[in-house]
Amino acid sequence: QKEVEQDPGPLSVPEGAIVSLNCTYSNSAFQYFMWYRQYSRKGPELLMYTYSSGNKEDGRFTAQVDKSSKYISLFIRDSQPSDSATYLCAMSWNSGYSTLTFGKGTMLLVSP
Amino acid sequence: DSGVTQTPKHLITATGQRVTLRCSPRSGDLSVYWYQQSLDQGLQFLIQYYNGEERAKGNILERFSAQQFPDLHSELNLSSLELGDSALYFCASSVEEATGPSGGNTIYFGEGSWLTVV
Numbered sequence: 001q002k003e004v005e006q007d008p009g010p011l012s013v014p015e016g017a018i019v020s021l022n023c024t025y026s027n028s029a030f031q032y033f034m035w036y037r038q039y040s041r042k043g044p045e046l047l048m049y050t051y052s053s054g055n056k057e058d059g060r061f062t063a064q065v066d067k068s069s070k071y072i073s074l075f076i077r078d079s080q081p082s083d084s085a086t087y088l089c090a091m092s093w094n095s096g097y098s099t100l101t102f103g104k105g106t107m108l109l110v111s112p
Numbered sequence: 113d114s115g116v117t118q119t120p121k122h123l124i125t126a127t128g129q130r131v132t133l134r135c136s137p138r139s140g141d142l143s144v145y146w147y148q149q150s151l152d153q154g155l156q157f158l159i160q161y162y163n164g165e166e167r168a169k170g171n172i173l174e175r176f177s178a179q180q181f182p183d184l185h186s187e188l189n190l191s192s193l194e195l196g197d198s199a200l201y202f203c204a205s206s207v208e209e210a211t212g213p214s215g216g217n218t219i220y221f222g223e224g225s226w227l228t229v230v
Contacts, residue, residue, distance in 0.1 A: 032212060043114060043202050043221025044155070049213040088155060095212035097145060097157075097204070097219050098168035104154035 003027050006089055006103030015112050019076040023089035023103045026070065030091040030101075033065050035074045038086045038105065047087075048074065051095075079110045115139065116222035118203050124228045130191040133225045137184055137205030143167070144186040145206075145219070146178055150199040161186055162209040193229045200224045 006023045013019055021035075031052055036044035048063040050056045050072075056063045062075040072091070076083055086105040093099060115138035125131055137144050146158040148171075157170035161180035172178075175193075180186040190197060202224045208217040 043223050046213060051214055095214045096210045097212055098160045102155040
């Protein structure tokens with residue numbers, strides 16, 4: 001079993017839909033959780049981060065962590081065509097960037 | 113534009129050859145990271161430098177090496193190239209060494225260098 005599993009998609013939704021992106025993981029030591037957005041032919045950009053369990057909201061984005069189930073989610077409300085990108089989850093046992101384990105990413109396509 | 117500059121953007125080379133990828137971090141950033149992204153393995157951390165010194169090593173092959181120069185730019189050297197080394201290589205930078213976003217330390221990625229080994 002891979003440490004971090006993420007459905008590659010693509011996930012196709014109409015504009016305005018609520019999107020749910022998910023990752024599962026196996027390492028119970030993971031405490032720091034991040035979501036990155038990667039546009040085609042661009043580098044990833046940090047979108048959201050959370051520590052331990054719970055929810056975090058930033059505008060249209062909500063990150064949710066359920067450590068008991070080893071499951072994290074990213075919700076996008078009122079999705080826009082500009083949200084079309086690949087979303088990578090990442091997680092680590094510490095807060096730095098050198099120990100992150102990344103999912104392979106889910107491609108999201110939002111149609112107008 | 114993240115402010116992290118990588119060259120070359122694309123590179124095609126033959127097996128057994130050696131290439132050097134170059135990275136200029138954002139102005140003021142002391143920490144440089146190298147990542148490899150492939151379809152098979154996803155995004156993987158290779159190595160980190162902070163102010164000229166190696167700070168962390170990930171899944172970097174012995175055929176690969178890196179350094180950070182006094183002007184803070186960094187180079188990733190890939191030698192004895194194999195077909196499996198074909199990937200997108202990202203450089204990223206941040207101000208601090210060890211903290212992440214919880215400490216207010218944001219990482220910025222360049223646009224990557226596409227390496228194709230034929």
